[in-house]
Amino acid sequence: xxxxxxxxxxxxxxxxxxxxxxxxxxxxxxxxxxxxxxxxxxxxxxxxxxxxxxxxxxxxxxxxxxxxxxxxxxxxxxxxxxxxxxxxxxxxxxxxxxxxxxxxxxxxxxxxxxxxxxxxxxxxxxxxxxxxxxxxxxxxxxxxxxxxxxxxxxxxxxxxxxxxxxxxxxxxxxxxxxxxxxxxxxxxxxxxxxxxxxxxxxxxxxxxxxxxxxxxxxxxxxxxxxxxxxxxxxxxxxxxxxxxxxxxxxxxxxxxxxxxxxxxxxxxxxxxxxxxxxxxxxxxxxxxxxxxxxxxxxxxxxxxxxxxxxxxxxxxxxxxxxxxxxxxxxxxxxxxxxxxxxxxxxxxxxxxxxxxxxxxxxxxxxxxxxxxxxxxxxxxxxxxxxxxxxxxxxxxxxxxxxxxxxxxxxxxxxxxxxxxxxxxxxxxxxxxxxxxxxxxxxxxxxxxxxxxxxxxxxxxxx
Amino acid sequence: xxxxxxxxxxxxxxxxxxxxxxxxxxxxxxxxxxxxxxxxxxxxxxxxxxxxxxxxxxxxxxxxxxxxxxxxxxxxxxxxxxxxxxxxxxxxxxxxxxxxxxxxxxxxxxxxxxxxxxxxxxxxxxxxxxxxxxxxxxxxxxxxxxxxxxxxxxxxxxxxxxxxxxxxxxxxxxxxxxxxxxxxxxxxxxxxxxxxxxxxxxxxxxxxxxxxxxxxxxxxxxxxxxxxxxxxxxxxxxxxxxxxxxxxxxxxxxxxxxxxxxxxxxxxxxxxxxxxxxxxxxxxxxxxxxxxxxxxxxxxxxxxxxxxxxxxxxxxxxxxxxxxxxxxxxxxxxxxxxxxxxxxxxxxxxxxxxxxxxxxxxxxxxxxxxxxxxxxxxxxxxxxxxxxxxxxxxxxxxxxxxxxxxxxxxxxxxxxxxxxxxxxxxxxxxxxxxxxxxxxxxxxxxxx
Numbered sequence: 001x002x003x004x005x006x007x008x009x010x011x012x013x014x015x016x017x018x019x020x021x022x023x024x025x026x027x028x029x030x031x032x033x034x035x036x037x038x039x040x041x042x043x044x045x046x047x048x049x050x051x052x053x054x055x056x057x058x059x060x061x062x063x064x065x066x067x068x069x070x071x072x073x074x075x076x077x078x079x080x081x082x083x084x085x086x087x088x089x090x091x092x093x094x095x096x097x098x099x100x101x102x103x104x105x106x107x108x109x110x111x112x113x114x115x116x117x118x119x120x121x122x123x124x125x126x127x128x129x130x131x132x133x134x135x136x137x138x139x140x141x142x143x144x145x146x147x148x149x150x151x152x153x154x155x156x157x158x159x160x161x162x163x164x165x166x167x168x169x170x171x172x173x174x175x176x177x178x179x180x181x182x183x184x185x186x187x188x189x190x191x192x193x194x195x196x197x198x199x200x201x202x203x204x205x206x207x208x209x210x211x212x213x214x215x216x217x218x219x220x221x222x223x224x225x226x227x228x229x230x231x232x233x234x235x236x237x238x239x240x241x242x243x244x245x246x247x248x249x250x251x252x253x254x255x256x257x258x259x260x261x262x263x264x265x266x267x268x269x270x271x272x273x274x275x276x277x278x279x280x281x282x283x284x285x286x287x288x289x290x291x292x293x294x295x296x297x298x299x300x301x302x303x304x305x306x307x308x309x310x311x312x313x314x315x316x317x318x319x320x321x322x323x324x325x326x327x328x329x330x331x332x333x334x335x336x337x338x339x340x341x342x343x344x345x346x347x348x349x350x351x352x353x354x355x356x357x358x359x360x361x362x363x364x365x366x367x368x369x370x371x372x373x374x375x376x377x378x379x380x381x382x383x384x385x386x387x388x389x390x391x392x393x394x395x396x397x398x399x400x401x402x403x404x405x406x407x408x409x410x411x412x413x414x415x416x417x418x419x420x421x422x423x424x425x426x427x428x429x430x431x432x433x434x435x436x437x438x439x440x441x442x443x444x445x446x447x448x449x450x451x452x453x454x455x456x457x458x459x460x461x462x
Numbered sequence: 463x464x465x466x467x468x469x470x471x472x473x474x475x476x477x478x479x480x481x482x483x484x485x486x487x488x489x490x491x492x493x494x495x496x497x498x499x500x501x502x503x504x505x506x507x508x509x510x511x512x513x514x515x516x517x518x519x520x521x522x523x524x525x526x527x528x529x530x531x532x533x534x535x536x537x538x539x540x541x542x543x544x545x546x547x548x549x550x551x552x553x554x555x556x557x558x559x560x561x562x563x564x565x566x567x568x569x570x571x572x573x574x575x576x577x578x579x580x581x582x583x584x585x586x587x588x589x590x591x592x593x594x595x596x597x598x599x600x601x602x603x604x605x606x607x608x609x610x611x612x613x614x615x616x617x618x619x620x621x622x623x624x625x626x627x628x629x630x631x632x633x634x635x636x637x638x639x640x641x642x643x644x645x646x647x648x649x650x651x652x653x654x655x656x657x658x659x660x661x662x663x664x665x666x667x668x669x670x671x672x673x674x675x676x677x678x679x680x681x682x683x684x685x686x687x688x689x690x691x692x693x694x695x696x697x698x699x700x701x702x703x704x705x706x707x708x709x710x711x712x713x714x715x716x717x718x719x720x721x722x723x724x725x726x727x728x729x730x731x732x733x734x735x736x737x738x739x740x741x742x743x744x745x746x747x748x749x750x751x752x753x754x755x756x757x758x759x760x761x762x763x764x765x766x767x768x769x770x771x772x773x774x775x776x777x778x779x780x781x782x783x784x785x786x787x788x789x790x791x792x793x794x795x796x797x798x799x800x801x802x803x804x805x806x807x808x809x810x811x812x813x814x815x816x817x818x819x820x821x822x823x824x825x826x827x828x829x830x831x832x833x834x835x836x837x838x839x840x841x842x843x844x845x846x847x848x849x850x851x852x853x854x855x856x857x858x859x860x861x862x863x864x865x866x867x868x869x870x871x872x873x874x875x876x877x878x879x880x881x882x883x884x885x886x887x888x889x890x891x892x893x894x895x896x897x898x899x900x901x902x903x904x905x906x907x908x909x910x
Binding site (some may be wrong): 085087092093094096097098099100101106215390394397398400401402404405406407408409413434437 | 528532535536538539547548549550552553554555563588836837838841842845846847848851853854855856857858859860861862872888889890893
């Protein structure tokens, strides 16, 4: 049976023409702050033990750089042990990956000149999460500078001097792991919108960027609730989903969300090019009206701020009149009251389906359903998400898995993987395989018929 | 020359059963195995003294010290993770298991090479490796070799090392793992159902059963083959394996160790393993407990009945009414945790090493499952079928069109591995096929 995969067929990872050279910048150093309230070592450790994820970043020489409980200095010995483990295995011509015990997993990642480590009760895809964390650091410093800084300043250099002020971005990247499924970090989650409105927004953004003729302005993105409302690009340049998530993490930083303000900040997108920097023009044009949407325009030129500021004005004020008013009304509703895929819209029999995650492998876009009765309480939703998290980990670990149907007393789980997509569903415990597949079939048809609402099918270029 | 009475004697057997396709020798995928006593190497410069046993011997002492030091250092992670009765470590090239034994005074470590496992088609699955390579020798220690640690307690380190050497250099080459790792992980015992080499009855603790059974069938009984093959020997004569019964320590109901003497008596292909409890009085000597007279009485009592029983078993196996079911076109594993009984299509006559002549007669005509399907069985069972729940079912399909079916009913577990077939395209097809299989092959022991 040929299945039509909802979510488009545009690849998000082509990189055949992305040999653009990017500029370096001199990063300012800041003195390390001393912790305002000195806590005892025990208190720091206790606080650390309570976190669902304990993430550590250190230099190859064991110098602490980041721990998500803060107070790195007080955990020096722990950092040293992590460093010794990694370097000892390296001496044997091998690479340390994981240490597990009864209920914890410790994952290591060595990317010269850094060592990253995460300790978690949830062992799923920790390797990928460490890659994401590393790329988050690279987005601030670039890989080239990261490698050269220790050469220039010595092995014992305190990298926190360069990361100061951006550690909350590392923090938010780590804390977002708890809230979302890990596959989201390598995928694009799209804000559900009327297809016509999305088209209007994309056409406006690409039109204004194209008209500005700014040589080096490559991407425009509209973000809301860590989801993409619209995405436009110059010619065939593409932004990798992991780079997109770095941008999303940056603009989700509360300190930037100031009405009528524009931010101009360098950012390295490691999958595009990890040796240099983009400049991100960031604005929250409707913050004052209570609409938490963010416009990001990315250029490789440092002096494009004024040009991109003009582009923003044009995007906001283009087509003054009824068309814009209608769009704005619809858009503000889509952002203020986000409308996730409701399972009831696939028709009868759908009551047995409680939740799902759909992922299109080519366009790297995901669609996550809204929560539905009986997944009401926080705990119920957490349990169902844990099941989906396990399912997701199994799919990536066992690449040959095509179908999994599990029935137990709490619920049933269906995983369906093809070359084009993967679908993970939580059903009620009494569903039969036949009913589950009938519902899934309806679900795919429904997603296909509404795909422009839940996915970006075509990325306009300028 | 070791005495027959010494249990280590049975590790010296040159009659090693051929390894059937469903198993492989752990030595073929092993990088190293060691026993260390960290307290012995605390002084700077004396770190190597913690090493009590290390295999392979050819590894340089410095490297041995480094490797064991790494295992010891794992305890420094207690700040972020308190518990440490075991840890597994994965590197790019190998998988390691470290467990602490004897009140955390000793560390046992094993490392298996990912490359060698890949070439041997062995799906490395650490929980199963842990069970086979660490838990089993540890429990064997508890059964037979508390004397080993006894010599350590008596400060005779050299003797202690000798005994470890004697035990492990013979135990490790015989230690086999299943290519379907859950068979090791579940730790069941094959009851008499199809072949010899299976259990008929037991009354010892469930804790001790699997390892004792493994010792009997894989280490001790293979030595019976040579004398039994001698034509001059009176075939239906019973005989004792332990002329001087040896000490074992078995778990009582509260999991405390109690000291017993073990007597193994064999007639034809039936073996009875008996345990005589040591009295509490310390002055009693072995001879007073199991005397020659007692053995003679046992011999007189058991010989006729046991040889009759063994003949009946032999007749049923050799006769036309072969107890062996017709070869199935699928693979299966059935496990009942209440009785520890396990049966699977991966067993074979020779796998128990009782008759060196049969290579590997499996009970399935289905092709052996691919390595990733074997791993999928482990991943789905451990990840999606809750240990604490009595019911559950799971169907998984691989891209090679193999299906894995796991059914748990009243805690009993049935795993089916169905090879590709044009009759089982959809999940519904596989569900109805499963129903047919349960009805035709597992009706008596498994309720749908």
